Amino acid sequence: MEIASDQGSETESINSGRIGFSGPLVSNKKKSSKKSARFKDEDSYVEITLDVRDDAILLQNIRGTTDQKATSLASQLEKRNSSFGSQLSFNLRNVSQELRRITSSKSFNKVDRTKSGAARALRGLQFINKNVRNEGWSEVESRFHELAVNGMLPKSQFGKCIGMHESTEFADGLFDALARKRCITSPSITKAELHEFWEQITDTSFDARLQTFFDMVDKDADGRITEEEVQEIIMLSAAANKLLKIQEHANEYAALIMEELDPHNLGYIELHNLETLLLEAPHHSTNVSTNSRVLSQLLSQKLKPTKETNPIKRSYRRLSYFIGDNWKRIWVMTLWLSICAGLFTWKFIQYKHRAVFDVMGYCVTTAKGGAETLKFNMALILLPVCRNTMTWLRSRTKLGVIVPFNDNVNFHKVIALGIAIGVGLHAGAHLTCDFPRLLHATDEEYEPLKPFFGDKRPNNYWWFVKGTEGWTGVVMVVLMAIAFTLAQPWFRRNRLKLPTTIKKLTGFNAFWYSHHLFVIVYILFIIHGYFLYLSKKWYKKTTWMYLAVPMVLYACERLIRAFRSGYKTVQISKVAVYPGNVMALYMYKPQGFKYTSGQCIFVNCSDVSPFQWHPFSITSAPGDDYLSIHIRTLGDWTSQLKAVFSKVCQPPTNDTSGLLRADIAPEMNKPRLPRLLIDGPYGAPAQDYKKYDILLLVGLGIGATPLISIVKDVLNNIKQQKEIEEGFAENGLKDIKKKPFATRRAYFYWVTREQGSFEWFRGVMNDVAEHDKEGLIELHNYCTSVYEEGDARSALITMLQAIQHAKNGIDIVSGTRVKTHFARPNWSQVFKHVAVNHADQKIGVFYCGPPSLVADMRQLAQDFSRKTTTKFEFHKENF
Numbered sequence: 001m002e003i004a005s006d007q008g009s010e011t012e013s014i015n016s017g018r019i020g021f022s023g024p025l026v027s028n029k030k031k032s033s034k035k036s037a038r039f040k041d042e043d044s045y046v047e048i049t050l051d052v053r054d055d056a057i058l059l060q061n062i063r064g065t066t067d068q069k070a071t072s073l074a075s076q077l078e079k080r081n082s083s084f085g086s087q088l089s090f091n092l093r094n095v096s097q098e099l100r101r102i103t104s105s106k107s108f109n110k111v112d113r114t115k116s117g118a119a120r121a122l123r124g125l126q127f128i129n130k131n132v133r134n135e136g137w138s139e140v141e142s143r144f145h146e147l148a149v150n151g152m153l154p155k156s157q158f159g160k161c162i163g164m165h166e167s168t169e170f171a172d173g174l175f176d177a178l179a180r181k182r183c184i185t186s187p188s189i190t191k192a193e194l195h196e197f198w199e200q201i202t203d204t205s206f207d208a209r210l211q212t213f214f215d216m217v218d219k220d221a222d223g224r225i226t227e228e229e230v231q232e233i234i235m236l237s238a239a240a241n242k243l244l245k246i247q248e249h250a251n252e253y254a255a256l257i258m259e260e261l262d263p264h265n266l267g268y269i270e271l272h273n274l275e276t277l278l279l280e281a282p283h284h285s286t287n288v289s290t291n292s293r294v295l296s297q298l299l300s301q302k303l304k305p306t307k308e309t310n311p312i313k314r315s316y317r318r319l320s321y322f323i324g325d326n327w328k329r330i331w332v333m334t335l336w337l338s339i340c341a342g343l344f345t346w347k348f349i350q351y352k353h354r355a356v357f358d359v360m361g362y363c364v365t366t367a368k369g370g371a372e373t374l375k376f377n378m379a380l381i382l383l384p385v386c387r388n389t390m391t392w393l394r395s396r397t398k399l400g401v402i403v404p405f406n407d408n409v410n411f412h413k414v415i416a417l418g419i420a421i422g423v424g425l426h427a428g429a430h431l432t433c434d435f436p437r438l439l440h441a442t443d444e445e446y447e448p449l450k451p452f453f454g455d456k457r458p459n460n461y462w463w464f465v466k467g468t469e470g471w472t473g474v475v476m477v478v479l480m481a482i483a484f485t486l487a488q489p490w491f492r493r494n495r496l497k498l499p500t501t502i503k504k505l506t507g508f509n510a511f512w513y514s515h516h517l518f519v520i521v522y523i524l525f526i527i528h529g530y531f532l533y534l535s536k537k538w539y540k541k542t543t544w545m546y547l548a549v550p551m552v553l554y555a556c557e558r559l560i561r562a563f564r565s566g567y568k569t570v571q572i573s574k575v576a577v578y579p580g581n582v583m584a585l586y587m588y589k590p591q592g593f594k595y596t597s598g599q600c601i602f603v604n605c606s607d608v609s610p611f612q613w614h615p616f617s618i619t620s621a622p623g624d625d626y627l628s629i630h631i632r633t634l635g636d637w638t639s640q641l642k643a644v645f646s647k648v649c650q651p652p653t654n655d656t657s658g659l660l661r662a663d664i665a666p667e668m669n670k671p672r673l674p675r676l677l678i679d680g681p682y683g684a685p686a687q688d689y690k691k692y693d694i695l696l697l698v699g700l701g702i703g704a705t706p707l708i709s710i711v712k713d714v715l716n717n718i719k720q721q722k723e724i725e726e727g728f729a730e731n732g733l734k735d736i737k738k739k740p741f742a743t744r745r746a747y748f749y750w751v752t753r754e755q756g757s758f759e760w761f762r763g764v765m766n767d768v769a770e771h772d773k774e775g776l777i778e779l780h781n782y783c784t785s786v787y788e789e790g791d792a793r794s795a796l797i798t799m800l801q802a803i804q805h806a807k808n809g810i811d812i813v814s815g816t817r818v819k820t821h822f823a824r825p826n827w828s829q830v831f832k833h834v835a836v837n838h839a840d841q842k843i844g845v846f847y848c849g850p851p852s853l854v855a856d857m858r859q860l861a862q863d864f865s866r867k868t869t870t871k872f873e874f875h876k877e878n879f
Contacts, residue, residue, distance in 0.1 A: 125209040125278070127174065127201040127792045128163060139163075140198055144191055152188035162198065167240040170793050173233070174201065177215040210278070213792055214271050224268035230254040233796055240793040242785040243755050246800075246812060253800050253812070260803050277799050325862055328404040332411070336380075340418060343376055344369035355448040356534060359441050363433030364534075370425025377422060378525060379546040381415040382554045384408040387602075389557065391683035395596070406685040406875065420484060427477055435464055452533050472528040479521050483514045494635075508635040512612055522551065561602075561613075561679050572673050573626060575645050577660040579756025581633040582702065583642045584619075587676070589627045597621055597709040598686030598846075601629065607674040608640045617705040617848075618681065619761075621712035623720070627678075630760055632702040644674050685846070685875045686710065692844030695746040696834055696872070698857065700849025701757070704750045706877065707848055708761050714746050714777055715768055722771075744776065747834060749825060751782040751849075758783075758814035769817035781820045783813050788823035798822070831860050835870040843870060848877045 140162055147157040159171025178197045179189070189197070200212060217225050217233045231254035238246040246253065261273040323330065348369040351357060356364050384390065385408070394405040438449070439458060446457050464470045490496045491506040498506065529543025574586035595601075595618060602613040614637060620628040633639045649660035686706040689695055695714075697707040752758070758765075758781065768777050787794040797812070804812045805819055813820040834843055847857050854876050861872035 125206065125213055125792045125795050126790050127209065127212065137195065137198055140194070141191070144194055148191070149188070152186075152190060153194055155187045155189075158189075161194070162201070167793055170236055170240040173216050173236050174212075176219075177212060180221055181215055209792070210271070210275055213795065214274055217274075224270060225274070226268050227254050227258045230257050230269075234800070237793060237796040241787060241797055243797065243813065245755055245815070246797070253804070256803055256807070257800065260807075277803075278795070321862065321866065325858075328402060329407060331402075332404065333414075336414075336418075339376065340373045343372040347372040351534075354534075356452070359445050359449060360434045360437050363429045363437065367426050367429035367434060368534075370422045370429065374419060374422030374426055375529070375543050375546040377415050377418045378522070379550045381412060381419065382550040384412040384415070386554055386557045387680075387682045388560060389553065391599075391681070394683040395687070400688075405683065406688075406877075416484065416487075419480070423477060423480060427473065430473075435461065451536075468531040469528060469533060472524045472531075476521050476524050476528065479517045479524075483517050483521075486510050486514045508637060509609075509612070522547070564679060570627070570676050570678055572676065575649055575660075575662040577642065577646055577649055578759050580701075580752075580754045580760075581642070582630055582757070582760055583633065583645060584628060584630045584760065585645070585676070586620075587627045587678075589625060590678075593627065593681075595622060595681035596687045596690070597713040598684050598689060598706045599681040600684050600706070601627075601678045601680035601682070603629065604677040604679070605641055605644065605674050606677075607644050608637055612637055613679060614638070615682070617684065617686075617709070619705050619708050619712075621709055621716050623713065623716040630702065630705050648673060685877045686848065688875060689844055689846060690742055692842060692873075693742055693744045694834070694838050694841055694843045695743055696830075696843055696845045697746060697748045698845070698847045698849070699748075699750050700853065701752050703847075703849030703877075704752075704761065705848070707748065707750075707846060708764055710846070711746060711748050711768065711777060711779075712764055714743050715764075715771060717743070718774075718776060719771055745778075745838070746776065747778045747780070747830075749780045749782070749830060751784060751824065753784050755783060755785065755813055758816060758820070762814070762816050765814065765816035765818045779818045780825070781811075781814050781816075781818055782825055783820050783822060784824055786813065786820075786822040794822055827856065827860055831864045831872065835864050835868045835872075838870055840869045841871070843872045845872050845874045846877075847874070851878045854878065 143161045144153055147153060147161055153161055155172060155175050156168075158175045159165055159168045162171070164171040164174075175197075178200060179185070181200075182193070182196065184193065200208065203209060203212075214225070215221070216236075217229050219229050219232070231250050234250045234253055234257075235247055238244070238250065257277075258269065261269040261277060348365045351365045351368045352362075390405055390408050393399050393403075399405075435458075438446075438453070439460070441449075441457070443457075446453075458464065465474065485491065486506065492508060492511040494503065494507050496506075526544055526547065530541055532541060535541055570587040570590060572585060573588055574584075576584045576586075578584065597618070600615045600617045602615050604610075604613045616629040616631055618627065619630050620626055631638055631641065633642045645662075646660055649662040651660060684706060686709075689710050695710065697710060699705075699707045750761075765779060765781070768779060786797060789798065801812050801819070804810060809817055811817070811819050845857070845861050847854065857876070858874050861874040865871045865873075
């Protein structure tokens, strides 16, 4: 824009108090004799006339434009200030800025706001999220009274006051922009000024929000944004969204934006450039679109909940749904409870007809009934933790159709609860009922009991405790109580805030070692079951009969693990330490080691603990020539393992990922690496993916590990199919003819909190983008640290992402070719997307992550299965 003027004179009228000025509106030079300011845009001029009185400036006339925006300047120049000079300078600068903006608007074509992408963007640039906006001014006012000091709200408390407490730096930038607009130089504001701020940032007009955002970037309020100002707002937005890598490369991204919006190298961009970028940039919505709008709308109406008015029908429907979803668990639990009830009843009736019943009554029948269920459960509890047996039954037999093998650990916990009840019934009845009755029995009542307790009647409790039956029982109860307590998630995962001295006695290590106290418990249990008061014949001492088969089976399991892991000392090929406290171990695959995607292996490191074995999902695919696992450091053992391997790592070079790396080639001098043993593979819920043509894979954080192996397996199959079609894999053709690969489509949703997490599987993401030309694998990455689409704090990140991906094909958040979505997915829309695309088909839903989302995911799978023709079968694995 060029500034031109005519020569003229300067006039002054003392009587009226009116001072006339002419000349450039913004100038660092002394007073000029120019009487008007004209802004030239090609052949057009705009002439303005100002009336300056005391400390006020009035806009008298504007010639050369009919724009309605120009006439609104008069009202903006009515404000007063105690300092005439500062107000004059500020108002003149505002006039200059506004007129430049108005006249420059004639030199570009306005964006068509009716387009779908523009319409979606128009709803964006929200400075206040919906929850805070619904609170209204009254809530902000109440917080003002809480935070204000002497009736003034400090800048440091502004973000907290307006509900932006998680983004203090961004709130500070917003405060500065709003204050500059009103010529407020104080670091504190009054309630009235805060109300003005609130009115502006909650303005529903897109133009108003755009101007506010522009003012945030335009630090010197000259109507132009330089590259340095762009870099500063990128840093601010990246900090608000916890995107450290974008902060590190802010200068490069600022140059990218200037290259896009300033093609003529003017050195600045203006408001209309920012509007163009916002409205015309290729947006991607977190709400998944579908191919069929009509079908999608019909599905939405079908999914609307309909309330059954009849309570009997409503209860019947809920019951039928529950049985349909849990029939496997129901019949197993029914069988188990029936056996326990049958054993209890059998012993109860048996002892009711014995002589001891006349002295001890129902106490002895309860104690013996509880003991019988205890023997059964002590035998049964070993079976769900026989890993090899469970894996063989799951993989090689058809029992999985009726037996819920995925719930083996949960069933183990249920049996443990049954053991606790059995111990309570048996020990409680003996200690509080049987023994006191026996001690207080008359000589006549005691006479039939002499063959069991001796000719002399016991005279105190010590007689019972010092005997073999007594001390073995007491020690077992104590050891069981310790193991049962430390196995609870509050202690095992250190969820409770305990004193440091007590906290050292909890955690996974305490759980692991206390669980192995059951070796002692089983020995004492056999001894206790042999030395019985009321059973003297060997064939009536049935404890060993219950335990024989399960204990032999479990012992064989442990021997197999020991021998197998002994020759499966693996060689490490690569170690990588990633952000988010994750370490990846890449190993040369042992000879003959075969596994299925979704399975896990147990790992032992003697440098950390020679006894502990920990399970980790395999992240490599069966077709890979290596074996890999990704370990997140959450407890004592994993933290020590990371520390041990970090010693051999160095900072990465070139474009390799990770904070620390160690790439160990076979021919190089290997550093001294910790000895690693593996045992497995073992079955897991995710390995059932091969049963389905269509997969919906959902991983939260490190929960993506078993699912990434499935994605790689599907990708390897795609590559193999291409090679077969091109005639490069004749052997592979024979294999596929024998065992076809069922999966034809996979949807992978990975939700993570940290930007650095995307480095864990960056290679896999890029590999899918490169080789999956037909789009058989649909990848969706979500970063929850970034504010949702439409939030002003993520607006610039969204713009930058669109430019970077369009120019270079790389996502700025994940660093991969897969575009990242912001905030959390709308899971209902995700299921809807899959249901519309795959009507009349069966979908395998595999979830791996924290248990907090399990109920919602299972409910969605059930709802969509009942109300659509698509059937979703839900499988979960919790970490």
